Each structure stands twice: as C-alpha cells, then as structure tokens.
Amino acid sequence: MKRYLPSAIFLVIILMLWQLGAGHMDAAYILPTPMGILRKLWELREPLFMIHLPATMKVTAIGLVISIVLGIGLAVLMDASSVVEQALYPIVIASQTIPTTAIAPLFVVWFGYGIWSKIVVTILMTFFPITITVFDGFKSVKREMEELLISYGATKKDIFIKLKLPTALPHFFSAIKMAIPLSVIGAAIGEWLGAQSGLGYFSRRMMTQLDGAGVFAPIILLSAVAMILVGVINLLENILIKWRKEL
Amino acid sequence: MLTFKNVTFRYPEDSEAMMTNLSFHVDRGEFVSLIGASGCGKSTIFRLINRLLEADQGEIYVDGKEIHGIKSYAGYMPQKDLLFPWRTIEKNLCLPMEIQKKSKAEQEKRVAEVLKEVGLEDYRNKYPKDLSGGMRQRISFARTLLTDADLMLLDEPFSALDALTRMDMQEWLLSQWQHFHKTILFITHDVEEAIFLSKKIYIITDTPITELEVVEVPEGYPRDREFLRRPDIEALKAKLTMKLRRQVM
Numbered sequence: 001m002k003r004y005l006p007s008a009i010f011l012v013i014i015l016m017l018w019q020l021g022a023g024h025m026d027a028a029y030i031l032p033t034p035m036g037i038l039r040k041l042w043e044l045r046e047p048l049f050m051i052h053l054p055a056t057m058k059v060t061a062i063g064l065v066i067s068i069v070l071g072i073g074l075a076v077l078m079d080a081s082s083v084v085e086q087a088l089y090p091i092v093i094a095s096q097t098i099p100t101t102a103i104a105p106l107f108v109v110w111f112g113y114g115i116w117s118k119i120v121v122t123i124l125m126t127f128f129p130i131t132i133t134v135f136d137g138f139k140s141v142k143r144e145m146e147e148l149l150i151s152y153g154a155t156k157k158d159i160f161i162k163l164k165l166p167t168a169l170p171h172f173f174s175a176i177k178m179a180i181p182l183s184v185i186g187a188a189i190g191e192w193l194g195a196q197s198g199l200g201y202f203s204r205r206m207m208t209q210l211d212g213a214g215v216f217a218p219i220i221l222l223s224a225v226a227m228i229l230v231g232v233i234n235l236l237e238n239i240l241i242k243w244r245k246e247l
Numbered sequence: 248m249l250t251f252k253n254v255t256f257r258y259p260e261d262s263e264a265m266m267t268n269l270s271f272h273v274d275r276g277e278f279v280s281l282i283g284a285s286g287c288g289k290s291t292i293f294r295l296i297n298r299l300l301e302a303d304q305g306e307i308y309v310d311g312k313e314i315h316g317i318k319s320y321a322g323y324m325p326q327k328d329l330l331f332p333w334r335t336i337e338k339n340l341c342l343p344m345e346i347q348k349k350s351k352a353e354q355e356k357r358v359a360e361v362l363k364e365v366g367l368e369d370y371r372n373k374y375p376k377d378l379s380g381g382m383r384q385r386i387s388f389a390r391t392l393l394t395d396a397d398l399m400l401l402d403e404p405f406s407a408l409d410a411l412t413r414m415d416m417q418e419w420l421l422s423q424w425q426h427f428h429k430t431i432l433f434i435t436h437d438v439e440e441a442i443f444l445s446k447k448i449y450i451i452t453d454t455p456i457t458e459l460e461v462v463e464v465p466e467g468y469p470r471d472r473e474f475l476r477r478p479d480i481e482a483l484k485a486k487l488t489m490k491l492r493r494q495v496m
Contacts, residue, residue, distance in 0.1 A: 144329055151297045151323040152343045152394060162342070166333045243332035243374060 032213035037220055040213035048202065048221060055197040056222070059115060059187040063122025064179060070123070071130030071175070078131075079138040079164070080156075089135075092128055100124050101189055108194045118190025118198070125186035126179040133178065137171025138164050173237040177230050184226045188219075248275040248430045249296070249398055254305035256295060265291050266456040268305070271449065273432060275310075275397070278424055280433045280441035281459075282487065283451030284494035289434045293400045296432075297323055309398055319347060322394035326403045328387040330375035336362075336386055337371045343394040361389045364426065381412040385419070392427060401433045405440070414472075417443055425468060438487045443475060450490060462487065 015034050022033040032040070041048065074092070078085040104121045111117035141164050149159050191200025199218035206214030250272045257264040265288045273279050281289050294300040296307060298314060306313050309320040322343075330339050340358045349357075362368045365385045367378075375383060384404055391399055401420075405413045417440060424431055435441050441448050442464055449459040462483070466474050474480055 142329075144325055144327060145331070147297075147299050148323065148325060148329050149342075149346065150299060151321070152346045153318050154346045158346050162345070163331070166331070169333075241333070243376065 027212075029210040029212045032216055036213045037216040040211075041217040041220065044214065044217055048199070048218060052197055052199045052202045052218065053221060053225070055195075055201075056184070056187050056191065056199045057225070059118040059122060059190065059198065060180075060183045062115070063119045063186060064126060064183045066119070067123050067126040067130050067179060067183070068176070071127050072134055072172075074131045075134035075138060075168075078135050079160075092131055096128050098124075100186070104189055105193055107190070113194045113196065117193070118187055118195065121190040121193075122183045122186035125182045125189075129178050129182065130175045133171050133175035134168055137168030140171070141167045170237070170241055173233060173241070176233050177237075180229045180233065181226045184222050188222055248277070248310060249273040249432065250308040250311075251292075252306045252308065254295065254302045254307060256291065256300065256302050264303075264455045269456050269458065270305075271459045271461075273398075273430060275430055276428055277447060278421075278431045278433065278445050279447045279449055280435055280445040281449045281451070282435060282438065282441050282491065284491055285436070287451045287454050287494065288456050289451060290402060293323065293402055293432075293434065296321055296398075296400060319343075319394060320396055321398045321400055322391040322396040324387055324391040324399065324401045324404050326406055328375070328383040330383055330386060330390075332375055335372050335374055336367070336378070339375065339386060340390050340393055342390060347395075357393055361392055364423070365389045379412075380408050381416055384408065384416060388420070388423065392423075392429075397430055399429050399431045401431060403434050403436065406436070413440075420444065421468065421470065436491075438484055438491065439475060441487070442480060442484060443470065443472070448487065450487065452490060452494065460490075 019033050019035060022028075022031045022036075025031055028036055074088065078088055100121060107117040107120045111120060145163055146159055149163060154162070187198065188200035188203070191198035192204050195201040199222050203215050203218045206217075251269050253268045253270055255264060255267045255269070281292065283289050291300065295302055296309075296314070308314070309317065312320075314320060330336075331342070334342070337355075337358050340361065341354045344354045344357065358371070359368075362371055365388070367382060367385060367389075370378060370382065370386075375386070378386065387404065388401075391401075405416050408416060421444060433441070433444060435444075445464055448462045448464065450462065452460055464483070465479060475484075
C-alpha cells in the first residue's frame with residue numbers, strides 16, 4: 001500500500017485544486033466540482049447502477065471474451081505457422097494505426113443501434129493488443145528450455161503445453177490488464193454513437209441537457225469499474241504466477 | 248556406448264566446417280571429460296548427439312544403434328539448471344517422464360527414489376526459487392537421471408557455481424556416477440575438474456575437429472582431492488593447461 005501513497009497524495013492535491021478552481025469559476029455546466037460530481041452520482045444512482053452500468057458491462061464483457069478467444073487463437077496460429085505469422089503479423093500491427101473512433105460510426109450503419117455495433121468497436125480496440133501481447137509471450141520462450149524438452153523427445157504439442165503456455169501466462173495477464181480499460185472505452189464510444197442505454201449513452205444525454213456533473217458522473221463510474229477490474233486481475237495474477245520474476 | 252563415425256558438420260552460416268570425418272568412442276560406464284577452447288565445438292558435439300543439429304555426413308551410434316532409429320538414448324544437463332519456475336521440484340523432475348508418457352504412479356515413485364538419492368526429499372513441493380545454486384544443479388542432475396538414458400551429457404554444469412559449492416558438487420557427482428553406473432560425457436573448461444572427475448580426457452586441439460586427443464587419468468576410483476597434488480598429476484595439469492592456452496593464442 002505504501003507505494004501507492006505518493007500517487008494518492010498527488011490525486012488529492014489535484015482534486016482539491018479542481019474543487020477550488022471549479023468553485024471559483026462557478027460554471028457547473030462546463031466544469032463541475034468533484035463534490036458536485038459525487039453528489040450527482042448519488043442522485044442518479046438508480047438509473048446509473050441499475051440500467052446503464054449493466055448495459056455497458058454487458059457490451060464490455062461480450063467484447064472482451066470474443067477478443068480474448070480470437071486474440072489467443074490468432075496468436076497460437078501465428079506461433080504454430082511461420083507462414084501465418086508472416087501473412088498476419090504486419091497486418092495486425094498496421095491495423096493498430098486505424099483510428100477506431102473515426103470508423104466507429106460505420107459500425108452503427110452496418111450493425112444498427114443494437115448491442116453488436118458497440119461490441120464490434122470494443123473488439124476492434126482490444127483484439128489486436130491481446131493478439132500481439134500473447135504472441136510475444138509465446139516468442140519469449142527461452143530457446144535453451146525448448147531444446148531441453150526436445151532432448152527429452154518432446155513433440156510440438158508437448159512444447160506448447162509444457163513450456164509455451166506457462167511462459168505466455170504473464171503476458172496474457174498483461175494483455176487482459178491492458179484490454180480492460182480499452183474495452184470499457186470501446187463500449188462507451190459505441191454507446192456515444194447511438195444507443196438506448198449504457199454509461200456512454202447516458203453521458204451524451206446529459207451533455208445535451210448542459211448538465212456538466214451528469215456528464216462526468218458516468219465517466220467517473222466507468223473509470224472506477226475499470227480500475228476495480230484491473231485490480232481483481234492483478235490479484236489473480238499475484239496468486240497464480242508468483243514465479244513471474246524468475247522468467 | 249557412444250560412437251562417432253566419420254562425422255562432418257558445418258554451420259550453414261560458416262564457410263569452414265566445425266568437424267570433418269570425426270571419429271571417437273566412449274565405453275559404457277566411463278566418465279569422459281571433453282575439454283577445449285571456447286567455441287572449438289564441444290557443445291556442437293553434444294548438440295549432434297542430441298539431434299538438435301544434424302550431421303552433414305557420418306553416423307552417430309549409441310549402444311550400437313544409429314541415433315535416428317532410437318529415442319531417449321541420452322540425458323542432457325545444460326550449463327544453466329533450466330528448472331521451470333512454474334513447476335514444483337517434483338513436477339520439474341516428472342518432466343522427462345511426462346514426455347515419455349509414463350504413468351503418474353511410476354512418476355511419483357521414481358521422483359521419491361531419486362529425491363532420496365540426491366538428498367533433497369524435503370524440497371519435493373518447493374519451487375526452484377527456494378533452492379540454492381548447488382541444490383538446483385542437483386535437481387537438474389536428478390531430472391537428467393530420470394530420462395532413464397544410460398548416456399548422460401553434462402555441459403559445464405558447475406561453471407556458474409562458487410568454488411566451494413563446485414568442489415562439493417564434483418565429489419557428489421562422482422558418488423552419483425558410481426551409484427547409478429551411467430556413462431558420462433562431461434564438458435568443462437576447468438582442467439583440474441576434468442582430471443578430478445574423469446577416467447579419460449578428450450581434448451579438442453584444432454578446428455575443424457578431425458580427431459580428439461585422448462589422455463588417460465592415472466588414478467582409479469574412489470578419489471579424493473589429495474591425488475591432485477601428486478607430481479605426475481600436477482605435470483598432467485600443466486600439460487593440458489598449456490595445450491588449451493596454445494589454442495587460445
């Protein structure tokens with residue numbers, strides 16, 4: 001906990017400055033105070049927590065699961081075949097330069113205002129980092145360890161299960177930690193572009209009503225959820241791979 | 248036990264061969280050290296035996312059988328212990344047996360036996376990070392034993408250890424060799440280590456390797472460190488050191 005103290009103190013200082021500055025400015029529709037945002041969060045707790053948060057979490061969860069399955073699948077394929085790697089790796093890297101927010105409106109045209117346009121945005125934002133990070137995990141296997149297994153008569157399958165998977169596990173956790181905030185952002189962007197529910201949608205609706213605190217409240221909630229999820233993954237990682245430092 | 252017959256090998260990126268028509272033989276149950284300057288091809292010989300590299304010409308036989316037709320004929324112990332940090336000591340030891348698809352019951356039985364032999368029964372459920380350098384090398388040796396191969400290839404296994412642990416490990420290795428009756432081919436840079444451990448020392452004097460110079464150590468087993476101070480052994484040590492230094496220069 002001690003290592004988080006400097007950032008906690010820094011955060012408190014920023015919030016205090018924000019509170020003072022925004023209070024002095026007195027224009028809550030542009031810059032609400034942190035206390036004002038918290039008040040709004042409490043006032044709107046029912047629609048936020050009961051309707052919009054579950055809607056965003058549904059998009060996030062479905063998008064993330066599909067990204068994990070596709071990302072790991074593609075990483076395994078690229079690791080198994082150098083032809084697949086040569087064909088796909090440059091495309092995967094290049095695809096990261098596509099400005100997702102710019103092409104996201106297209107998905108609404110293609111998939112409509114339902115859940116799938118948001119899920120596609122989420123997948124697009126998270127699929128590639130997961131693929132690259134897990135693939136790099138497979139590639140980080142120590143050559144000597146692989147040779148040791150070969151000297152025991154190991155098959156490619158043995159090497160994959162007994163060496164590559166455990167070696168890539170820390171990379172997998174890093175990928176998930178990176179993908180969670182991205183998936184939340186992806187879901188919110190999708191909802192901004194057109195939805196009937198969700199925190200992104202709610203934030204946009206509040207904007208049209210010039211309710212500054214109402215715009216911030218769902219954003220704060222999104223950040224808090226993302227941080228909690230990353231914290232849970234961190235905890236899991238610490239339990240499951242205590243040996244990480246030895247790699 | 249091990250026979251090289253006219254083996255020629257060249258790394259694809261090199262213009263010159265690493266060895267040409269190399270032939271040598273190691274008898275069953277022998278402890279043979281292989282010495283030579285860095286980069287002279289000692290590890291290449293191991294990699295050829297392990298089939299991590301394929302010879303351009305010639306054949307390698309283990310127990311009279313060409314190695315392409317047999318499996319699990321050599322146990323390899325590298326310089327680093329290469330214990331898998333995510334596996335307990337028990338699971339690390341099971342690795343070669345898992346690959347050979349031995350039953351769980353047999354794996355457990357053999358691990359218990361070997362851990363007792365190497366004196367580390369209490370570490371069965373520990374992780375490699377909980378062990379000292381010497382202990383890790385013992386486990387690495389035990390894992391090599393569990394390949395069940397009669398031929399063991401030890402590639403500078405003690406080079407990363409401190410001097411005292413290294414001496415302990417050398418004496419321990421001799422006792423293990425005498426107990427398990429394995430054939431050991433041992434790579435080292437340390438002339439004294441080679442003399443202390445081996446019955447024969449094979450010296451790589453030139454590259455490309457065309458032959459190995461063989462030196463017999465005039466001492467039987469069991470050995471203690473006293474014999475290393477004998478004038479004839481001191482002279483042998485000086486002679487071998489000179490040979491290696493000449494290669495470096």
